[in-house]
Amino acid sequence: MDLAVDVKQLVKTYGKVKALDGVDLQVEAGKVFALLGPNGAGKTTLMRILTTQFKPTSGEAFVFGQDVAKKSSQVRKMIGYIPQEMSVWTDVSGYENLLIYAKIYGIPSGQRDATIKDVLKIMGLTEFENNLVKNYSGGMIRRLEIACTMLIKPKLLFLDEPTIGLDPSARKTVWERLTSFKDEYGATIFFNTHYMDEADQHSDQIAIINAGKIVKLGTAKELKQSIGGEVILFSIDNSISEDVLDKVRKLKSVSDIIANHSEIRVVVKNSETTLPKVIDVLRSCGINVSKISITKPTLDDVFLKYAGTRLEAEGRIGDITQVRRMIKRG
């Protein structure tokens, strides 16, 4: 098995804060790998160590067998990287961005134009190549950034929140293009995201990171199965005490319970027979249930269980969108 990424007991501390607290992780070559985690879980820190931007406090990380701390220049020749914010110049055209990156990457002058035209076509930007990037939409900017990394046909592409702040159709296009990128070059893709559906649909493997540790690793299917059969979601009016949760947990057919503010998720093998029992317990404890729904486990439930929190995406997206808007204005 060829490993694209191999991380061993990686620790990164900032002063007293442990951003990464002993991360172990392996990603096979040719796979699409998603790293899911709430804010401050260490996703970006991990990616920035893997892309040689700074060194870990302790532990080791390898990209295709090369140590990212010791062989950083070799690693940089193999990888592409798209930061969360934006990595193109807005006051020149899309073509000019690619031209400058082509020169930095050392693509021979005879091949530059053909290579640039090629990646513009794959990313669907040919007709906008001479427009200034500040007039591009968010999705087009992302595609241009992907085009920039494609110039060197990287073996491994790192994407930090690739579709943050994009509207659904732009997200879809970005993923279509990424998929064709992967098919074309057989590259490994490593991305951070907080979009469950994105991890679910597009990745071969998912790791959930929380408080600097990988808490769960597997395919989307495995992760969902690890939760159990079905999830009963109760919306309640008042808050619920630990005692009541314990009583529900003790019921025979309940395999797990996850409480989060006014929502309780009860994981059961068979909802039809268990639901009445759970309702009985809740009623007897004076809990007012306003709504009940039964679902198959989603990655959201998986996340809630292993990370102990929901992905509070909204505020964050707002931030990023604002940053991007500011950047576009210059």
Place this chain on the structure above:
Amino acid sequence: MIEFFRNVFAMIELELRRMRHDRTEFYSRAVQPILWLAVYGPIMSTVRAIPTGNIPYIDFITPGVLIQSTTFIAIFYGITIVWERESGILKKLLVTPASRFALVIGRAMASGPRALFQVIIIVPIALLLGVKFIPNPAYFSLALVIIFFSSGGFAAISILIASLLKTRERFMGIGQALTMPLFFASNALYPVKMMPLFLQYISRVNPMSYVVDAVRGLMITGDLSNILIDIVAIAIFDAVMFTLASVNFKKIVE
């Protein structure tokens, strides 16, 4: 080594392409030097308080005002770096195979074209005001080379500041606090001999003085007695600033 120069040239090319798309900055940047030359210059020359040898006062300050203008542009060039830090461009550049030195020196030298553009604006205005330049293309070209490389050094200071301060507001503050003292503690507006003693010492370590001296010799007075010292001083200044800025550069994205 080839790789190094390729990266430096790519950064300069980027700047030229940017300049082609948006020129408004040059015109707004030209206002201040025009005021110095067209208002301050004539007024001070009627006072005749400043001994400038046998050349008119406006001729004397033209190189000073020119270098002031190019230096300010170079020093505020760091604002681009702060912007690139806020966007993800610097992170992305650090992940390319380009070396840190190539990136920093490339970015610093990219202020060169912007500085030279000031020459194109200020020299014709000076000519209109009756300033007599030495009509020697070799001298003039050497002056341009000196302006180009010295602005690289000043831009490196600004990259260094940018990597320490990290926000626009703080950067603007320091930029302002740095540029005016550089200007007044130099020989741009008056000969060093006129200054109080302690300012003369400061002037001696002020790189701007050496640049003004060299450019004044090459463009106006023809006095090249110090030119070698000037060039060596500018080269040392560049080397030190490039090194400091490169060493600190990784800090900027942490």
